[in-house]
Amino acid sequence: xxxxxxxxxxxxxxxxxxxxxxxxxxxxxxxxxxxxxxxxxxxxxxxxxxxxxxxxxxxxxxxxxxxxxxxxxxxxxxxxxxxxxxxxxxxxxxxxxxxxxxxxxxxxxxxxxxxxxxxxxxxxxxxxxxxxxxxxxxxxxxxxxxxxxxxxxxxxxxxxxxxxxxxxxxxxxxxxxxxxxxxxxxxxxxxxxxxxxxxxxxxxxxxxxxxxxxxxxxxxxxxxxxxxxx
Numbered sequence: 001x002x003x004x005x006x007x008x009x010x011x012x013x014x015x016x017x018x019x020x021x022x023x024x025x026x027x028x029x030x031x032x033x034x035x036x037x038x039x040x041x042x043x044x045x046x047x048x049x050x051x052x053x054x055x056x057x058x059x060x061x062x063x064x065x066x067x068x069x070x071x072x073x074x075x076x077x078x079x080x081x082x083x084x085x086x087x088x089x090x091x092x093x094x095x096x097x098x099x100x101x102x103x104x105x106x107x108x109x110x111x112x113x114x115x116x117x118x119x120x121x122x123x124x125x126x127x128x129x130x131x132x133x134x135x136x137x138x139x140x141x142x143x144x145x146x147x148x149x150x151x152x153x154x155x156x157x158x159x160x161x162x163x164x165x166x167x168x169x170x171x172x173x174x175x176x177x178x179x180x181x182x183x184x185x186x187x188x189x190x191x192x193x194x195x196x197x198x199x200x201x202x203x204x205x206x207x208x209x210x211x212x213x214x215x216x217x218x219x220x221x222x223x224x225x226x227x228x229x230x
Contacts, residue, residue: 031147034169037198041138044197047072047223048136052201054081057212065089067215071135075128094128121207124159124176124183135215137171137188137200159183170198182208194222 048071055064068080077094089105094114101110118126133139141163142156150165150172160180164173174186184207188200199222203215 028147030169031150031152031165034165034171035141037169038138038141038171040197041136041199042133044224045073045136045222046225046227049221050217051219052215052217055214059210071132073132075132077128077132096128134186134205135203139174184208194220197222
């Protein structure tokens with residue numbers, strides 16, 4: 001009899017918990033359209049090749065150079081950096097969790113782990129796939145907690161995320177924070193339509209110390225999922 005009562009209480013607890021009301025976040029139709037654009041980039045882009053200008057801003061100074069970029073999703077990236085006169089000064093290869101940097105200017109090779117490097121500089125073990133998604137303006141959204149106007153607030157594990165969209169419902173800013181402290185912010189602008197998929201021509205990444213990485217694309221070519229390279 002005691003065993004029967006125990007089982008009955010367990011079943012009752014499960015029933016009550018399943019019937020308990022859950023918080024449902026109402027998302028405006030405009031924000032849902034904006035989220036659809038992020039999903040279309042994430043689900044539709046296979047590979048990307050691009051060229052443009054890269055600028056690294058430090059507190060003391062900044063440097064700019066030209067670059068050629070190739071991305072093969074989910075986790076492969078190759079960038080060649082050249083001076084404005086076309087002289088090759090280095091390449092960086094990122095594959096899986098590792099990277100290698102060929103610093104031709106100082107005649108040296110550097111090797112390391114992407115997650116360890118990102119954790120040391122921005123306090124976050126960011127994977128290569130997540131880094132690639134930042135460049136493509138399709139970061140993982142996470143669980144939506146609140147939405148107002150053109151802003152949504154989400155959470156993923158211990159991290160808080162803020163997504164801000166512009167009047168054209170394109171992702172304008174992505175902020176990642178932990179315990180109220182901003183780890184980094186990515187700003188996107190000058191979106192272009194590439195056969196139904198929109199991408200930003202300008203990507204600016206800022207960390208909490210004021211350092212910044214700016215990418216300005218002059219050429220972008222896409223290979224979509226299920227599309228063969230011509």
